[in-house]
Amino acid sequence: xxxxxxxxxxxxxxxxxxxxxxxxxxxxxxxxxxxxxxxxxxxxxxxxxxxxxxxxxxxxxxxxxxxxxxxxxxxxxxxxxxxxxxxxxxxxxxxxxxxxxxxxxxxxxxxxxxxxxxxxxxxxxxxxxxxxxxxxxxxxxxxxxxxxxxxxxxxxxxxxxxxxxxxxxxxxxxxxxxxxxxxxxxxxxxxxxxxxxxxxxxxxxxxxxxxxxxxxxxxxxxxxxxxxxxxxxxxxxxxxxxxxxxxxxxxxxxxxxxxxxxxxxxxxxxxxxxxxxxxxxxxxxxxxxxxxxxxxxxxxxxxxxxxxxxxxxxxxxxxxxxxxxxxxxxxxxxxx
Amino acid sequence: xxxxxxxxxxxxxxxxxxxxxxxxxxxxxxxxxxxxxxxxxxxxxxxxxxxxxxxxxxxxxxxxxxxxxxxxxxxxxxxxxxxxxxxxxxxxxxxxxxxxxxxxxxxxxxxxxxxxxxxxxxxxxxxxxxxxxxxxxxxxxxxxxxxx
Numbered sequence: 001x002x003x004x005x006x007x008x009x010x011x012x013x014x015x016x017x018x019x020x021x022x023x024x025x026x027x028x029x030x031x032x033x034x035x036x037x038x039x040x041x042x043x044x045x046x047x048x049x050x051x052x053x054x055x056x057x058x059x060x061x062x063x064x065x066x067x068x069x070x071x072x073x074x075x076x077x078x079x080x081x082x083x084x085x086x087x088x089x090x091x092x093x094x095x096x097x098x099x100x101x102x103x104x105x106x107x108x109x110x111x112x113x114x115x116x117x118x119x120x121x122x123x124x125x126x127x128x129x130x131x132x133x134x135x136x137x138x139x140x141x142x143x144x145x146x147x148x149x150x151x152x153x154x155x156x157x158x159x160x161x162x163x164x165x166x167x168x169x170x171x172x173x174x175x176x177x178x179x180x181x182x183x184x185x186x187x188x189x190x191x192x193x194x195x196x197x198x199x200x201x202x203x204x205x206x207x208x209x210x211x212x213x214x215x216x217x218x219x220x221x222x223x224x225x226x227x228x229x230x231x232x233x234x235x236x237x238x239x240x241x242x243x244x245x246x247x248x249x250x251x252x253x254x255x256x257x258x259x260x261x262x263x264x265x266x267x268x269x270x271x272x273x274x275x276x277x278x279x280x281x282x283x284x285x286x287x288x289x290x291x292x293x294x295x296x297x298x299x300x301x302x303x304x305x306x307x308x309x310x311x312x313x314x315x316x317x318x319x320x321x322x323x324x325x326x327x328x329x330x331x332x333x334x335x336x
Numbered sequence: 337x338x339x340x341x342x343x344x345x346x347x348x349x350x351x352x353x354x355x356x357x358x359x360x361x362x363x364x365x366x367x368x369x370x371x372x373x374x375x376x377x378x379x380x381x382x383x384x385x386x387x388x389x390x391x392x393x394x395x396x397x398x399x400x401x402x403x404x405x406x407x408x409x410x411x412x413x414x415x416x417x418x419x420x421x422x423x424x425x426x427x428x429x430x431x432x433x434x435x436x437x438x439x440x441x442x443x444x445x446x447x448x449x450x451x452x453x454x455x456x457x458x459x460x461x462x463x464x465x466x467x468x469x470x471x472x473x474x475x476x477x478x479x480x481x482x483x484x
Contacts, residue, residue: 030398032386032398034396039444040386040387040396056396056397056398058397058398058399059398059399059402061398078397078398078399080396080397102397102399288393289394289396290396290397290400292393293390293393293394293395293400294400294403296390296391296392296393297390297393297395297400297403297404298403298407300391300407301403301404301406301407301408302407304407304408304411305458320392320435324435324436328436328437331436333440333443333444336387336437336440336441336444
């Protein structure tokens with residue numbers, strides 16, 4: 001938490017700069033919204049999605065958002081959908097991200113532009129080149145992509161596959177599966193989610209091992225961007241002193257040159273680093289909140305009297321120790 | 337002498353309020369346990385606040401709350417007998433989990449009036465956290481087995 005306090009100013013300004021105009025236009029059943037730094041509340045028609053918001057639908061819930069005329073997002077029941085900003089890989093600039101921690105979301109994009117958000121699940125990333133597709137995130141961490149119209153590129157663990165109309169692919173714990181043809185209306189998403197939940201129950205220790213791998217991957221980048229942010233902040237302070245000294249000497253042209261050529265680019269890079277370490281830390285929080293909690297409840301309630309199986313307990317403890325010691329420093333009370 | 341009786345009256349009023357609050361909390365906790373035994377998950381979910389603390393895990397979605405109560409339904413929880421009721425204190429989070437998340441959750445979602453209702457059940461101790469605010473519909477804030 002100490003890490004975040006020092007960069008909170010950047011994050012407030014970032015929130016204002018990058019907000020998308022996605023508005024809730026239809027709600028059925030239980031639909032809650034958790035603004036980034038506030039408590040859970042009931043979502044309302046007319047709510048505009050802000051950076052950091054998470055929409056959580058109940059078992060009977062359904063929610064539709066309009067991004068712009070012709071583009072919409074439909075969120076099924078028992079789904080966790082978050083609007084974030086960060087870099088989906090280290091060589092990319094921060095971008096808008098729609099993250100599905102659990103459940104199913106149908107995207108319909110009328111006009112494709114370079115500003116379209118990246119779509120992610122706990123184990124995969126998808127670039128939009130198409131217009132209508134479903135993304136499902138299962139309780140076991142696996143994902144399913146199905147394209148109805150257009151084209152979508154799915155990436156996981158260094159592999160990628162391009163899907164066109166009426167094609168789908170599953171993303172397993174160890175990477176992408178083979179793409180398959182989809183007959184229109186022939187995918188039973190509820191059945192797929194039930195099967196994912198059953199897989200989670202059949203091998204919770206294996207599931208926890210996969211979550212630990214995801215945690216380690218995200219943590220590596222959270223720490224990398226934190227160090228970068230820290231180094232850049234120190235370098236900016238030195239530059240600010242140099243600029244001030246040049247101005248004091250009456251060399252305003254030299255000062256301006258330093259501002260334009262070094263200070264401002266460094267500032268941009270520093271803002272991106274702050275966004276990114278926070279993005280990766282919150283991705284780990286999401287892993288805990290929806291996947292680990294799911295595994296924990298399943299195992300705990302099915303072994304209430306006899307106690308946890310040792311293999312699950314070992315991995316759960318490994319996850320929580322890593323979380324407590326290396327992730328918590330990136331979090332604040334508002335995240336809870 | 338007059339002051340003594342006033343003080344005594346105030347003390348009696350305080351104790352009766354405290355007793356009424358404890359009784360209401362027990363009734364709320366009992367209602368949840370009975371709902372689970374009757375497999376009335378809708379009722380159990382309707383009593384449950386979110387974010388809900390289950391041992392060291394925080395449940396944000398209704399689906400996870402439903403999963404928890406489904407897993408504990410029909411286990412005979414209504415056979416549990418009341419052990420005691422207490423107000424929370426600064427260390428109460430450790431009854432659930434000795435972690436930053438549990439401590440932060442307590443700090444954010446409970447107040448000094450929140451009650452802990454302890455039960456004995458099948459040679460174990462379990463605890464339910466109950467919000468005393470009558471205006472709140474969902475008053476069950478957390479659930480845990482009390483770890484030794």
